[in-house]
Amino acid sequence: MSGRRTITLIAWREIRERLRSRVFLYSTLLMLVLVGAAGALPAFIDTTKTYEVAVVAPAPPGLAAALNRAATPLDARVRLDAYPATAARERLKADKVDAVLDLRGDRIAFRESIDPKLGAIVDNAIRVVRGHVRPAPELTPVTIEKVTTSSTDAEVLTAMLGASLLLGTIAVYGQWVLTGVVEEKANRVVEVIVAAVRPRHLLAGKVIGIGLLGLAQVALIGGLTAILLAAGLFDAPTSLGGSVALLVPWFALGFALYAVAYAAAGAIASRTQDASSAGMPVTYTLLAAFFLGYIVLSVDASSGLAHLLTIFPLTAPLVLPARSALVGVPAWEHALALVVVLATIYALVRLAGRVYGAGLLRSGPRLDVRAAIRLARHP
């Protein structure tokens, strides 16, 4: 019988068994509801934004009223105060106002990034006040400080939630692999199976079956989030949808990496009670990768260390999508990370596959890692 057919059979069994337990269905539904609720939330809360605008004195009559008339359809309010030029500029620098309107120079000045919504409101209001209907803008938007590359709240949130989703799903589905392997060993069904099936096919089927479930979950949640983002339902740049979509392939890669290690850990344990302690080194590695990535990215997502963690195989699956949301990742780095992670998966499958094969038929006390590797070398 071909290996692929065996692997498919085993993967299908895993999927059917997990779907029978309903944990998968309920957790997926719950997360979809949460994402949907987050998307629908802004519709239920008052999102009217109040802009503080300083106008270089003197302010033309009727400007404040015109501003608010222009702002209302855009769900905004404008509070206008007049200041002398230097005072207005000081207030903008100190971030006490959102913009300074200088009508002598026909300019609207922002601090470091232009707010197109406020720009449009003010421009419309000025046309009304001046009675103009010409197509070109009345005002030139300018900024008074250089744009820094600090990420927006939405980007940080996307990076954070994306990495957490990956950590959570890789850990949960990795644990499924671990306990699945230990249970098969503990109830001896593994003996009947490996009498007819090569251990590496059993390993592959198990990892692929459980991985597909995880992938489906991440794809549903990530997909819904990406769609909501792209549709502009979240108060976030629509370009973040791409970073969210990255979660799906990187779940597959990260899961493959860690699940194989979990399977090997499961194979060196004999009893279900040993399962969690056997999986501990893998779980700790996963957590360390997450927190290391989190700390390094929060300090400076463009640092050399951040670049390194983007391509380091154990951290890449968690760090790459997060960095992509924060500061963007160039194509060559994507490619390099992919190659490095795939190479690591290949090497790990070979090593862990042998530990798994050698450990499967062994009963008795749990092996330590060194003994397991010895066993893999000389079964």
Next chain:
Amino acid sequence: MLRIDSATKRFGDAPALTDCSFAVPRGRMVGFLGPNGAGKTTAMRAIFALVELDAGEVLWNGCPIGFSERLRFGYMPEERGLYPRMPVGEQVAYFGRLHGLSAVAARTAARRWLERLDLADREAANVDELSHGNQQRAQLAAALVHEPDLLVLDEPFAGLDPLAVQTLADVLHDEARRGAAVLFSSHQLDLVEGICEAVVIIDHGRVVATGDVDDLRRRSQHRLIALQLAGAPPGWLPATPGVELVERRNGTLRLAANRDVDPERVLAAAEEAGDVIHFSYGPPSLGELFLELVTR
């Protein structure tokens, strides 16, 4: 034909199999006997490469066994192994598919076996909802579903009620008649004597006897005599050389005689001592033979 050839295996310092050789031809049912720890399970696991032999080999039709051969084998381990939270019917069919059956063939065969083993009404139940005996039947169905050429069953009769024992014995007979080589281990020697023609007896990892049950019994150096006497002096024993007392129970003497002892002489001595109510002479039963072989 399955042939185990000079199989040797040690676990640390403890020898599990020492130069162990025997064969199971197709169409035969062979009982595999031995005291606890004799190496039966190790030998059976070696057939499926679940233990790696230190020396010797396991052959099927004269060739070493690989995965493709093992797809045509069925195995029921001593420690039963099924997925606890998987429906019985689906599980049996799954094992059929792992052994190469198509989806339809596996489902059909699973249903047929569950009916044969009186489990059809439990087809949709999870394995962990079944009684011990029914789990055993499910395990048997999983070993049989793909019509194996070789069937290896480790203690298949353990824990079964007499009715289930009869069903299982019939099934194994039918499997052998179909052409499968059937090897099963058991401690129930009377049962083995009743249902199989051939046995392999193993002790301390060595084969101490192998062949037809009747042949082995006949070839024994001993014969058993049962004798019931009325009016004999208490404690009477025949003075015939080569005859020893095995036990005295409820007025019946059980004697072991060397094969060359003439039973007529024992009978004549008994008739002199009292009235003979019962006299029987014959080769030892399989159980007696077993004790004779493994306690040496």
